Structure formats: C-alpha cells, structure tokens
Amino acid sequence: MALIDVQKVVKQFRKGPETITPLQETDLQVEKGEFVSLMGASGSGKTTLLNLIAGIDRCTSGRIVVNGADITTLSRTRLAQWRAGNIGYIFQTHNLIPVLTAYENVELPLLLLPMSRSERQKRAEIALRAVDLVDRANHYPRQLSGGQEQRVGIARAIVTDPTVVVADEPTGSLDAETADQILQLIVQLNSDLGTTLLLVTHDPDVAATAGRQLKLVQGKLVEDRRAQPAVAMRQEAV
Amino acid sequence: MFKFAPYVIKTLLRHHTRTLLTVSGAAVAVFVYCFVLAVQEGLERLTTQDDSVLVAFQANKFCPATSHLPQDYEHVIRKVPGVRDVVPIQVFTNNCRASLDVVVFYGTHAEQVRQVRDFELVSGSWEEFEANQDTAIVGQALVARRASKIGQNVSVGDRLTIGNLNVTIAGVFTSENRAEEDYVYCHLDFLQRTRGTDLVGTVTQHEVFLQPGADPQQIAAAIDAKFKSGQIPTDTRTKGVFQASSLQDLIQLIDLVRYLGWACLGLMTVLLATTTVMGVEDRIREHAVLQTLGVTGTRVFRLVLSECVLVSFGGGLTGVLIAVAVLAASSLSVGAEAVSIAFTPSTSMAATGVIVSALIGIVAGIAPAWRAARADIVTALRYAG
Numbered sequence: 094m095a096l097i098d099v100q101k102v103v104k105q106f107r108k109g110p111e112t113i114t115p116l117q118e119t120d121l122q123v124e125k126g127e128f129v130s131l132m133g134a135s136g137s138g139k140t141t142l143l144n145l146i147a148g149i150d151r152c153t154s155g156r157i158v159v160n161g162a163d164i165t166t167l168s169r170t171r172l173a174q175w176r177a178g179n180i181g182y183i184f185q186t187h188n189l190i191p192v193l194t195a196y197e198n199v200e201l202p203l204l205l206l207p208m209s210r211s212e213r214q215k216r217a218e219i220a221l222r223a224v225d226l227v228d229r230a231n232h233y234p235r236q237l238s239g240g241q242e243q244r245v246g247i248a249r250a251i252v253t254d255p256t257v258v259v260a261d262e263p264t265g266s267l268d269a270e271t272a273d274q275i276l277q278l279i280v281q282l283n284s285d286l287g288t289t290l291l292l293v294t295h296d297p298d299v300a301a302t303a304g305r306q307l308k309l310v311q312g313k314l315v316e317d318r319r320a321q322p323a324v325a326m327r328q329e330a331v
Numbered sequence: 332m333f334k335f336a337p338y339v340i341k342t343l344l345r346h347h348t349r350t351l352l353t354v355s356g357a358a359v360a361v362f363v364y365c366f367v368l369a370v371q372e373g374l375e376r377l378t379t380q381d382d383s384v385l386v387a388f389q390a391n392k393f394c395p396a397t398s399h400l401p402q403d404y405e406h407v408i409r410k411v412p413g414v415r416d417v418v419p420i421q422v423f424t425n426n427c428r429a430s431l432d433v434v435v436f437y438g439t440h441a442e443q444v445r446q447v448r449d450f451e452l453v454s455g456s457w458e459e460f461e462a463n464q465d466t467a468i469v470g471q472a473l474v475a476r477r478a479s480k481i482g483q484n485v486s487v488g489d490r491l492t493i494g495n496l497n498v499t500i501a502g503v504f505t506s507e508n509r510a511e512e513d514y515v516y517c518h519l520d521f522l523q524r525t526r527g528t529d530l531v532g533t534v535t536q537h538e539v540f541l542q543p544g545a546d547p548q549q550i551a552a553a554i555d556a557k558f559k560s561g562q563i564p565t566d567t568r569t570k571g572v573f574q575a576s577s578l579q580d581l582i583q584l585i586d587l588v589r590y591l592g593w594a595c596l597g598l599m600t601v602l603l604a605t606t607t608v609m610g611v612e613d614r615i616r617e618h619a620v621l622q623t624l625g626v627t628g629t630r631v632f633r634l635v636l637s638e639c640v641l642v643s644f645g646g647g648l649t650g651v652l653i654a655v656a657v658l659a660a661s662s663l664s665v666g667a668e669a670v671s672i673a674f675t676p677s678t679s680m681a682a683t684g685v686i687v688s689a690l691i692g693i694v695a696g697i698a699p700a701w702r703a704a705r706a707d708i709v710t711a712l713r714y715a716g
Contacts, residue, residue, distance in 0.1 A: 144709055149622070149708040149709060149712075150708070150709045169627075169628055170592070170628065170629060173622060173625055173626065173627040173628065174625065174627065175625075176381050176623065176624070176625040177624065177625025177626075178625070180623075182624070184620070184712075186618045188616070188617075188712075190338070190620070190621075191345070191617075192338065192341035192342055192344075192345045193337075193338065193341065197337070197338075201338075201621075201624060202624045202625060204334045204335065205624070205625045205626060231439060249624070253451045285494050328703070
C-alpha cells in the first residue's frame with residue numbers, strides 16, 4: 094500500500110457567487126521514500142493538493158490516507174496531533190517564530206511530542222547539524238540571512254522525523270545561489286535519510302531535481318513522469 | 332503547558348512598549364478599584380462594629396456641637412440592668428462637615444481610656460497623660476497626616492493647637508481600629524472648660540458598654556425611657572448605627588464611588604481585550620504556522636489566554652502593591668460629624684484586587700483567544716500581516 098493515497102479528491106470553495114474548484118477528482122499514490130515534485134501554473138491546485146496531504150486543509154470530497162490513517166475523517170484537534178507526528182512543513186517564506194532562537198524554532202515541534210528535555214535537545218542539535226547551523230543556534234531569525242532562515246525551517250521540518258516532508262516553493266524567496274544550496278539540502282534529505290518528500294514549485298529546473306514529477310493543470314494531474322533526478326545524475330557523473 | 336512558557340513571555344516582551352502600557356493601564360484601574368475597596372471597608376468597619384457598645388446622644392440632634400447631655404446621666408445609665416460601664420464624652424471637632432483633615436477631640440475621664448480602648452502607646456506614657464489636665468494622647472494616623480499635610484511634626488511634649496484648643500502631647504497611640512487613630516483623647520474637664528464656653532456638667536454623648544449577652548436594643552430603649560420625660564431626652568443606638576447615621580451623606584457618596592470602581596474594571600477589560608486582539612491580529616500568520624506544526628486550536632486558545640492573564644495579573648499586582656503602599660503611607664481618612672472613616676490597606680483588599688485582575692484577564696482574553704484558535708490555517712498563512 095502506498096504511503097500517501099489520494100483518492101478522487103475534490104476541493105471546492107465559494108468566492109462570492111462563484112464556486113471555485115482548485116482540485117477535480119484527483120488521484121495520487123506516493124510510495125515511502127519517494128521525492129515528488131508538483132508543478133503547475135499559479136492556480137493549478139498544486140499548493141491546495143499539498144495542503145490537503147499535509148492536513149492543514151480539508152477536501153470537499155474524496156479520501157486521503159497517509160501511512161494508513163484516513164486524515165479526512167479526523168477531527169480538527171486529532172488532525173493537529175497527527176500533523177505534529179507525521180508532517181514536516183517547509184514554507185516558502187520560512188515562517189520562523191521571530192521571538193524564538195534558531196534552536197528554539199527547531200525544538201518547537203518536539204514540544205508537542207511526548208519527549209524528555211534531553212531527548213529534545215539531542216534531536217534539535219542533530220537537525221541543526223544536518224543543516225550546518227549549529228553555530229547559529231542562539232541567533233534569532235532577524236539575525237540570520239534568508240538562506241540560513243530557510244535552513245532553520247528545514248531543520249524544524251525534519252526534527253520530528255516525520256512520515257512526509259512537504260515543501261511549498263521552498264526556494265521561491267531566495268536568490269539563485271542560495272536556492273541551489275537549499276535544493277541540494279532537500280535532495281540530500283531524500284537521498285541520505287530516505288525522507289518522503291513532496292515539493293511544490295513552478296520552476297521546471299527545481300521540479301527536475303525530484304525523482305517523480307507531477308504536473309497539474311486546472312486542478313487535474315495531467316502528467317506523471319518518473320525520471321532520474323538531475324542532482325542524482327550530476328552526483329553520479331561526478 | 333509550561334513548555335510553551337518561554338514563547339508566551341517572549342511574545343509579550345516582543346512588543347514591550349505595548350505590553351508596558353497595557354500593564355500600566357491595568358495597574359491604574361486596579362489601584363483605583365483597591366482604593367474604592369479600602370473606602371468601603373473603612374466604612375463597613377465603622378458601621379458594623381459589634382453591638383456591645385451603645386452611644387446615647389441628645390435626641391433630635393445630629394451634630395456633636397449641638398448635643399448637650401447632662402454629665403450625671405452617667406450614674407443613671409450605669410444602673411440600667413445589663414450595663415457594664417459608662418464613659419461620658421465631650422466631643423470637639425474643627426470641622427463638622429465632610430473633610431479629609433478632620434481633627435476630633437474626645438474629652439473623657441483619662442483613667443477610663445485605658446480600660447475601654449485597645450490603645451497601645453508607641454511613645455509617651457499613660458501616667459503623664461493621667462496626671463496632667465492639659466495633656467492628650469494622639470492617634471498615630473493623625474500624627475502622620477499632620478506631618479505629611481501641613482508639615483507639622485507632632486511628637487511627645489509638643490503642643491497641638493487646633494483653633495483655640497491647645498494641648499500637650501503626652502503620648503502617641505496605635506489601635507486595632509484604625510479609625511480611632513484619627514482622634515485626640517484629652518481630659519473631660521479640660522475640654523469642658525478650655526474653649527471659653529462653660530460646658531462643665533454637660534457632655535456630647537455617653538458611651539455605654541454592655542455586659543456579655545445583654546440585648547442592646549432592649550437596653551437602648553430602657554436608657555431612652557429613663558430620660559424621655561426628663562430635662563433632655565436621649566437617642567441611644569449601637570455605636571455602628573450611630574456612626575452610620577452620622578456619616579449618612581458620606582455613605583451615599585461612597586455608594587456612588589463603588590460604580591467608579593466597577594467602571595475602572597470595565598475599562599481595564601476593554602483595554603486588555605483590545606490589546607490582545609491587536610496582538611492576535613499581528614500574529615494571525617504565526618498562529619497558523621504553529622497550527623501547521625501540530626499545535627492544536629485548544630493550545631493556541633490557551634496560549635493567547637495566558638498572555639492576556641499574565642498582562643492583567645501583572646498590572647493587577649502592580650496596582651495592588653501601589654494601593655497598599657499609598658494607603659499605608661498616607662494615613663488617609665475622611666470625616667464628618669466627628670466620625671472618621673480610615674482608608675487602610677487590608678489583606679482582603681489586596682487578595683480581591685489580585686483575583687479580580689486575573690479574572691478580568693480571562694474574560695478579556697476569551698474572544699481574542701477563540702478567534703486565534705478558530706482561524707482557518709490556509710487563509711491565515713496567506714495573510715501578509
């Protein structure tokens with residue numbers, strides 16, 4: 094059984110007199126350890142699909158099963174608890190908590206899990222080491238560069254060792270060089286740690302780094318390509 | 332919940348000016364509320380004193396300056412069954428109307444003061460007072476008030492002059508009943524003779540102390556009956572009722588002041604709710620991020636509520652501490668008709684202030700916390716604020 098099983102999912106919402114349908118009867122299966130990119134133009138429904146899988150939005154109809162749990166039937170509170178243990182979310186604009194240090198931001202999701210203080214400390218340090226930011230642990234977000242902020246965001250997303258990491262345009266607000274570094278880091282997460290990754294982007298080059306590339310047009314999956322990731326190819330070439 | 336305490340505290344400190352202003356506003360409101368409570372408590376202490384003391388006053392007279400009872404009524408009253416002791420008192424006050432600086436002289440038998448009052452001398456000596464006709468003992472609150480209000484330092488051996496009354500201070504006393512500390516106790520003969528009017532043989536009132544278990548109403552009626560057809564009829568009431576009737580005008584004002592206290596609490600609630608709503612609106616996106624990470628709506632509710640309660644509690648505690656300090660240091664009192672209401676800090680006042688401020692924090696925080704907890708995550712993440 095697939096790790097993520099999206100079955101005939103429809104998402105509709107009303108905007109004034111109009112009913113908008115960003116997702117139309119979408120089906121998708123993602124296996125454990127896969128790195129999937131979702132590409133499409135603005136309004137194609139890619140972020141909506143990502144949010145539904147991450148459990149921060151509700152579908153109008155259909156079913157989403159992640160790691161055996163039907164998240165469409167969970168209550169608001171249960172869904173939040175489920176997210177704490179199963180989802181790591183990387184935002185486009187980092188969305189770090191400004192009053193907390195890098196370390197505290199990374200530790201934050203662990204506060205929601207039954208875990209001792211020493212265990213939390215150990216995990217947060219490992220996550221910060223993974224993104225090479227141990228020396229910035231006590232810095233506040235305002236004291237970090239955009240790239241460093243995003244790395245803290247990545248550390249925060251992986252610190253709970255979630256079932257799925259979802260990334261919504263993670264390089265969208267970064268310059269080309271930093272974006273490349275962040276992308277490398279994300280690819281590494283998948284290749285080194287075997288993290289299941291779902292990445293939303295409108296950039297074909299970014300999408301090409303994923304092992305599987307999906308394309309959405311007007312709420313429908315129109316393309317599903319499995320290819321050897323570009324980064325992996327580069328690594329192999331080296 | 333305490334795992335998130337650093338986040339709550341850091342959030343409050345992030346907008347430190349706003350937090351400080353809100354805490355200050357809450358402190359001012361609670362200060363005023365505590366002041367009102369102190370006034371009410373002072374009045375309550377006066378008017379609900381135990382029923383074992385009666386005051387016999389001249390019937391149909393309301394001001395101490397116009398009540399003139401024969402001094403020898405003392406002997407008649409003493410014979411009424413149930414009466415333990417009688418203290419004839421000549422009262423002189425510098426101001427019969429309501430004032431914040433009333434000085435009241437109680438002229439009585441010096442040797443009786445020690446028996447019927449719980450005074451403790453902090454300086455001077457009882458012997459000096461009892462031996463010299465022109466001496467007086469002065470309440471500590473009055474001494475403090477004279478010093479702070481008119482810069483007159485009054486201590487043992489000094490002369491205290493009010494109008495044409497001039498006494499030497501033989502002692503300064505404290506009392507469990509703080510209102511007593513606003514009075515000056517001097518010799519009855521001295522007060523009857525010294526002001527140019529010969530009041531020898533008359534007193535303003537008789538204070539009647541009852542035996543344990545005696546019925547105050549029955550004894551008051553018996554006293555009044557004794558003098559009903561006599562030279563000057565009396566009107567005898569328990570001390571609490573007597574003082575309440577003397578302060579009737581002030582009681583109405585103090586009742587009105589209660590609404591001022593409530594209004595302050597209302598303003599504090601609105602201020603806290605407004606600040607918390609502003610804080611929530613500033614952090615719509617932040618709360619959505621927290622919820623994305625797995626923080627439940629209930630926890631977001633509790634976090635916002637905690638912030639509001641902390642600010643309210645901090646302000647309340649500050650207001651209470653300031654009120655206690657000001658009330659303790661100022662020895663404030665208001666008097667009318669030779670009866671004084673002392674504004675003193677009390678444990679119940681402080682506890683009420685702190686508890687009320689915490690409750691206001693909860694009430695003011697509910698709506699903003701609910702709003703933060705129920706916000707749609709996806710919409711909030713798009714919020715640019």
